[in-house]
Amino acid sequence: MLFKKQRNLDDHYLDSALRGEQKGLEYLVNAYRDMAYTIAVRIVGSHEDAEEVVQDSFLKAFKYLDQFKRASKFSTWLYRIIYNTALTKIANKNNVTFELEDDNEYVSDEGSALQRLTNSDRKKYLGMAIEKLKKEDQLIITLHYIADKSIAEITEIMDMKSSAIKMRLLRSRKQMYCELKKLLKSEIKEL
Amino acid sequence: MKSKHKEIDILKELLKEHGAIVPSEGFSLRLMNAVVASYKFSYSKQYRKQERLGKWIILVLVACSLLVFVELKPSTIVLEMVFPVFCFAGGLIILIFMLKKVGRLNHH
Numbered sequence: 001m002l003f004k005k006q007r008n009l010d011d012h013y014l015d016s017a018l019r020g021e022q023k024g025l026e027y028l029v030n031a032y033r034d035m036a037y038t039i040a041v042r043i044v045g046s047h048e049d050a051e052e053v054v055q056d057s058f059l060k061a062f063k064y065l066d067q068f069k070r071a072s073k074f075s076t077w078l079y080r081i082i083y084n085t086a087l088t089k090i091a092n093k094n095n096v097t098f099e100l101e102d103d104n105e106y107v108s109d110e111g112s113a114l115q116r117l118t119n120s121d122r123k124k125y126l127g128m129a130i131e132k133l134k135k136e137d138q139l140i141i142t143l144h145y146i147a148d149k150s151i152a153e154i155t156e157i158m159d160m161k162s163s164a165i166k167m168r169l170l171r172s173r174k175q176m177y178c179e180l181k182k183l184l185k186s187e188i189k190e191l
Numbered sequence: 192m193k194s195k196h197k198e199i200d201i202l203k204e205l206l207k208e209h210g211a212i213v214p215s216e217g218f219s220l221r222l223m224n225a226v227v228a229s230y231k232f233s234y235s236k237q238y239r240k241q242e243r244l245g246k247w248i249i250l251v252l253v254a255c256s257l258l259v260f261v262e263l264k265p266s267t268i269v270l271e272m273v274f275p276v277f278c279f280a281g282g283l284i285i286l287i288f289m290l291k292k293v294g295r296l297n298h299h
Contacts, residue, residue, distance in 0.1 A: 017230070025230055029223050037214040051218050055225055062230045123209035130210070145206040173202060180205070 010074045018065060029058065032075055035147050036082050042130075042138040043086035053089050057082040072156060079143065080157045129179040137172040144169060 010031075016024025036057065040050035061068075061081050068077055130138050136158070143149040143157065151169075155162045214222075 020231065022227055022231075025227055026223065029226050033219060033222060034211050034213050038210070038212045041212050047214075051214065054214070055222055058222060058226050059229050062226055065230075126205055126209045141206070142210065145203055146210040173199065177202060180202075 011070070014065075014068075014070075014074060017062070025062065028074070032078055033058075035075070036078065038142055038146065039079055039082050039139060040086050042142050043083065043135060044089055045135070049089055049093070050086075053082060053086045057085045060085065072153070075147070076149065076153045076156055079147070079149070083139070083157055125180065125183045129176050129183065132179055133172050133175060137168050137175075140165060140168050141172050141176065 010028075013024040013027040013031075017028060018024070033054070036054050037050055040053040040057075041047060044050050044053055057078070061078050068074065130141065133141065139158070140154060143154050144151075149157070151162050151165050154160075154165050158165070
């Protein structure tokens with residue numbers, strides 16, 4: 001019901017944007033800016049690059065807005081553009097590798113620093129737990145749990161098989177939960 | 192099974208609450224300005240042809256109306272009829288100019 005309402009709202013403002021009205025553009029930018037930025041940061045890893053990716057993606061999306069067929073949600077279409085733009089950015093920079101099949105654990109030197117931190121900053125801990133995941137797994141977790149995207153929609157955005165998405169989601173969830181359990185012992189009990 | 196659901200719920204709650212990364216206000220403002228400026232430009236470029244065609248159609252319609260008006264021989268028409276028609280046309284022109292001005296102000 002909520003998704004249907006959101007989609008109707010999106011359609012209304014999409015029509016408005018297609019008519020060249022500023023309010024439509026403003027709504028769409030405000031509604032998806034933060035999520036777009038989160039996705040971009042998860043892929044490119046730096047805030048400066050993420051800003052470039054988000055700006056390029058939004059400009060690209062609105063340039064071809066009249067070609068958006070509404071077969072999927074506007075957010076799915078936009079996140080796919082962001083995903084591809086971010087991958088191009090990484091490829092151009094050529095200094096970050098995007099591992100698809102490597103199952104080695106990502107080792108971070110932040111582990112020891114975490115022990116010294118207090119339990120109060122959940123956001124920081126969560127960020128750290130996410131960063132321990134592989135880049136693609138970070139993105140899958142972000143899309144599924146923060147952007148409320150279904151497995152089918154993630155499949156469309158990332159161009160991967162749904163079985164692979166499910167498997168990665170399960171693995172990342174387990175890994176994250178273990179990590180958070182270590183970091184947020186008392187808070188998890190409270191929850 | 193129960194613990195798995197609990198695990199998912201905890202993660203969901205934490206991610207929903209703290210997972211999103213919010214960009215700076217400066218960037219948000221820059222992004223909005225860039226999107227609006229570039230879209231307005233491409234939008235007007237996209238419809239420039241249609242706009243030109245529309246102007247030609249209006250020109251032809253006005254020419255036809257004038258032709259009909261001349262054919263009707265206005266000197267033979269009662270003066271009381273001509274005056275309201277001219278007032279209406281004048282008002283229409285003023286309205287079009289006013290709307291154009293308001294549109295331009297909104298654009299800036």
